[in-house]
Structures are given as structure tokens and as C-alpha cells.
Amino acid sequence: MISHLNIDPSWSFNECSAKDTSYITHGYYTYPAKFIPQLVRRLIYEHSTETQVLADPFMGSGTTIVEGLINQRISIGVDINEIAFLVAQVKTTPLPSLKLVEVFTQLEKDLKKRLYTERTYFLQKSLDSLKLHEKIDYWFRPAQKESLAILLQRILEISDEPVRRFFLVAFAQILKSCSIWLQKSVKPTRDLSKKDYDVLQTFLQHAKKMVEKNNQFCKLLPQPFLENIENYRIIACTDAREMPCLTESVDLIITSPPYVTSYEYADLHQLPLYWLGYLEDLSQFRQKFIGSMYRKRENGSIHSTLAERVIKDLCNTKKSLEVQRYFADMYEVFKEMHRILKPRAKACIIIGNTSFKGIYIPNAEVFIEQMQNLGFSIFDIVKREIPSKMLPSTRDSKTGQFAKSNQENVILAYPTEYILIFKKL
Ligand SMILES: C[S@@+](CC[C@H](N)C(=O)[O-])C[C@H]1O[C@@H](n2cnc3c(N)ncnc32)[C@H](O)[C@@H]1O
Known part of the structure; x- marks a missing residue:
């Protein structure tokens, strides 16, 4: 045995x-x-x-x-x-460092404007163009949801597809922290007393780390790859x-x-699945x-x-x-x-x-x-x-x-x- x-x-x-x-x-x-x-x-x-x-x-x-x-x-x-496919795709795609830094810098600048100085206008614009799943309200407090909507809308405007996917993974990664999902748990449990994370800071911090990690990945990849x-x-x-x-x-x-x-893998991934529009009906999705x-x-x-x-x-x-x-x-x-x-x-x-x-x-x-x-x-x-x-x-x-x-x-x-x-x- x-x-x-x-x-x-x-x-x-x-x-x-x-x-x-x-x-x-x-x-x-x-x-x-x-x-x-x-x-x-x-x-x-x-x-x-x-x-x-x-x-x-x-x-x-x-x-x-x-x-x-x-x-x-x-x-x-x-x-x-x-979500696994998106993450695996981004983790295995080397991107030019200069391009990433350029998009990151522009994102930071735009997001400060959209989230703070012109929030009302950009919030309306984002909510009009994103079709947000109703379950998002179950997992996110209203202010967090609004900031995330503005952030997602701005990422979706990135024209270069691999670069857009890169920042979508950074977005997906911060969802748990910015929600009321019990931070220490992998299972879907709500924590109504959870402290709000700052959406922009959390995103920028993680995206910046990813930019550095992409660099390190490029250095380890054999040249033809x-x-x-x-x-x-x-x-x-x-x-x-x-x-x-x-x-x-x-x-x-x-x-x-x-x-x-x-x-239940489908349940564990529901936050990015809802936000990125992959999930209409959780019960059907689980069956795969x-x-x-x-x-x-x-x-x-x-x-x-x-x-x-x-x-x-x-x-x-x-x-x-x-x-x-x-x-x-x-x-x-x-x-x-x-x-x-x-x-x-x-x-x-x-x-x-x-x-x-x-x-x-x-x-x-x-x-x-x-x-x-x-x-x-x-x-x-x-x-x-x-x-x-x-x-x-x-x-x-x-x-x-x-x-x-x-x-x-x-x-x-x-x-x-x-x-x-x-x-x-
Ligand atoms: C233990 S996890 C693999 C984790 C992986 N080794 C890693 O390092 O991220 C098992 C995976 O099986 C996937 N899975 C479940 N049913 C599947 C199916 N019918 N076809 C392909 N993948 C499936 C789940 O989505 C999950 O990502």
C-alpha cells in the first residue's frame, strides 16, 4: 500500500x-x-x-x-x-518592458483623474459601457464597486491586446482584497467587518510588481522563445x-x-468571472x-x-x-x-x-x-x-x-x- x-x-x-x-x-x-x-x-x-x-x-x-x-x-x-486561461496566457507572454512602463505611467495619470477629480463623469461613462453582473453587489461595497468599474473601463480602453490582458490580470488579482470576501479564506465567505482597501493604490502596487516580474521572466527565457x-x-x-x-x-x-x-473551482473564481463577464449563470458554469x-x-x-x-x-x-x-x-x-x-x-x-x-x-x-x-x-x-x-x-x-x-x-x-x-x- x-x-x-x-x-x-x-x-x-x-x-x-x-x-x-x-x-x-x-x-x-x-x-x-x-x-x-x-x-x-x-x-x-x-x-x-x-x-x-x-x-x-x-x-x-x-x-x-x-x-x-x-x-x-x-x-x-x-x-x-x-480565468485560468487568461492568467496562464499572461504569465507565459513576455512583453516589452518599455511598452509596459509607458502604459503603466499613462494609466496611473488617467486613473487619478478618473477616480478623483472627474469621478462623477467617468463613473457614469463606465457604468454605461460595462454590463456588470448583479452578484457584484453581493461581494463589493458600493464605493469599491464604483472605483473598480472606473478602473476596469480604463483598462479595457488599452488598445494593445496582450498589454490589456496583462493589466486585466492585475485587476483580477486585487478583486478579493477589494471585496468583502473573507481575506484568509479561499472559500466564498463574506466578512462584513472587512476594512476597505484603497482600489487605486492596491492596483498600482500589484501592477508595478508585475512589470518588474515580466522583466525577470524575459531575462530567463531562451532568446528564440x-x-x-x-x-x-x-x-x-x-x-x-x-x-x-x-x-x-x-x-x-x-x-x-x-x-x-x-x-468548487467555479465558485472560488467567481469574483473575476463576474467582473470580466465570463459568468452569466454560476450553476451552469460549475458543471464543466x-x-x-x-x-x-x-x-x-x-x-x-x-x-x-x-x-x-x-x-x-x-x-x-x-x-x-x-x-x-x-x-x-x-x-x-x-x-x-x-x-x-x-x-x-x-x-x-x-x-x-x-x-x-x-x-x-x-x-x-x-x-x-x-x-x-x-x-x-x-x-x-x-x-x-x-x-x-x-x-x-x-x-x-x-x-x-x-x-x-x-x-x-x-x-x-x-x-x-x-x-x-
Ligand atoms: C489543482 S488545479 C491545477 C493548478 C495548477 N497546477 C497551477 O499550478 O495553477 C486543477 C485545475 O483543473 C481545472 N479543471 C477542472 N475540470 C477541468 C476540465 N474538465 N478540463 C480541464 N481543466 C479542468 C480547474 O479549473 C483547475 O484549474
Whole structure:
């Protein structure tokens, strides 16, 4: 059983500070469940060589793609979430520094006028041209909403598309701070006593940081990549089962899939989705995400006896259907991974096990069974601790079960996850 594997401390990256993990464009946007870039880089070095093709079917904010590009790999990624696509696109597009500084300086000047001296006129103009979703009022106080509307309208007037997208990501990044979303929580929770952030200062501060980070990214990119990034990168907003890749064309996959019973990704991203106009109806939008409890689709086969047992233990509840759907979806993603990988190429899947209402859901073991059924062999399995800034949980040292900290034999435990490394036969 893989749960008895020893933790390999060299994969924890405990020594990496927040500054290290947000270096170059990795610091543009706070994306939930984002990879540690150093972990991805190590996998890239250990399992591929320069100029090979790297792919991530759940690219999220594009950590794999950024690391692939600066390490001279042709990089391909998709995600179903429009915000992930926007962020990944911006994080992997090197922009001329002078141009960015010029637009930034003009923005700062214009925004001071629009937000302060001529606020009434520009507010009306902005509200007339933006079609703001009604849910924005649920998350933003009126004055914050108005300032953000003026700011967004001005960004949308930037004529150069990649530069406009760059500042839209800066806008998206400050939304949580400028809303009444509980700052410490990734889950959608309102904090009615939250202090208002200054919209303009928060935006300018972050955008300025991004301008510097773009510079650092450009310096790390190999020259041919810098000159024509489109030759080395394919990213798309699409389903993981429709990778924009030819059959047997990819040398390495590095990915971390969504979880079942964990986050509702659509809900976590609702602030930028509402503001940038990607979201008309949240309940419909949720259904596209693998692992979502709102997903409605025919249940396919799961190709795992272990998963069948877990589903049986969940006793035909709504949750058992969700888990069944999740593993059926993941099997289809693995089939697509098998299609695009070259023979003997590797796939690295980073996944942790979860539990629901006392029933343990061994995602990693199920994935192993499914991958083996598809024609992959296990190359290596690494068990790693996930360093957390939050307090680690306490566990009984003998049983490994969660325990109260005042009990005997209690040890501190960080959550763990597995890096499953498969080889296509
Ligand atoms: C754990 S996150 C990946 C984070 C990423 N490694 C990063 O560093 O930002 C999982 C991702 O799967 C995406 N996802 C969920 N369902 C999907 C689907 N059907 N097709 C493609 N991506 C999907 C979610 O939008 C989310 O971004």
C-alpha cells in the first residue's frame, strides 16, 4: 500500500520562501491549489531534456507552462476555466518592458483623474459601457464597486491586446482584497467587518510588481522563445479530454488534477468571472469542472475495482454518484494522456487522498489502477509533505488518525500527497 511509503523530505520544498515560489511571473495571480514551481522544475529536469514537449491537461494558472518555457521545453496546456486561461496566457507572454512602463505611467495619470477629480463623469461613462453582473453587489461595497468599474473601463480602453490582458490580470488579482470576501479564506465567505482597501493604490502596487516580474521572466527565457513565444507554447481554454496535441507527440506530462469533495473551482473564481463577464449563470458554469458536485453527465466506466468498493461504501448516496462520475471523468483524461504521450514517455500526477463523511477516498491508488489498466507502468512514487502556513493537524502517532492536541501520543502532521510517475508501455 502506498500509504506506508516514507515521506521524502527533499520534495517538501520547505526551504522555499513565498518570494521564491512567486518568482518571475508565478507571482502574478493567487490561484488556489497552485503548484510550487520548484517541484515542477525538478520533475522537468529529472524526466525530460531540452526542446522536448511538455504538457499539462489541468494547467490552472500555468505553473507547468512557465517552468517549461524558461527551461527550453515546448509547453502545452489547457484548462476549462477562463480565468485560468487568461492568467496562464499572461504569465507565459513576455512583453516589452518599455511598452509596459509607458502604459503603466499613462494609466496611473488617467486613473487619478478618473477616480478623483472627474469621478462623477467617468463613473457614469463606465457604468454605461460595462454590463456588470448583479452578484457584484453581493461581494463589493458600493464605493469599491464604483472605483473598480472606473478602473476596469480604463483598462479595457488599452488598445494593445496582450498589454490589456496583462493589466486585466492585475485587476483580477486585487478583486478579493477589494471585496468583502473573507481575506484568509479561499472559500466564498463574506466578512462584513472587512476594512476597505484603497482600489487605486492596491492596483498600482500589484501592477508595478508585475512589470518588474515580466522583466525577470524575459531575462530567463531562451532568446528564440523570447522572440516568438507562439512557436513554443500552445495553451487553450478547453476540456482536458481534448488536448490540442497530435497522437504520440508529447514527451512528459506534469499535472495536478482537481479533487472530488474538495473545492468548487467555479465558485472560488467567481469574483473575476463576474467582473470580466465570463459568468452569466454560476450553476451552469460549475458543471464543466471535473470533481464538481453540480456536474451532470452520463456515468461512464471507472475501470477500478478499488473505486467500485469506495462507491459501494458511500451507499448509493448523492456523493457516491459524484465520486463515480469523478473517477469516470478522470479515466477519460488518462485515456487522452495515453493518446498524446510518445511510447515510453512519462506522466507525473500529483494527487492526495481525501475522505468524505468518514469514508476514505484513495485517489492515488485508484489512479494507479486506472493508469495500469490503460497501459502505463509505475516508474516511481514519491510521498511528500505539503508545507502549510496554517497550523498542521494533530494525529495519533500510533494510528495516524486525527486527534485532539491534548491527547497522549499526539504528533504534528502536515497533509501529504503523492507524485505518481508513470511510464507509457
Ligand atoms: C489543482 S488545479 C491545477 C493548478 C495548477 N497546477 C497551477 O499550478 O495553477 C486543477 C485545475 O483543473 C481545472 N479543471 C477542472 N475540470 C477541468 C476540465 N474538465 N478540463 C480541464 N481543466 C479542468 C480547474 O479549473 C483547475 O484549474
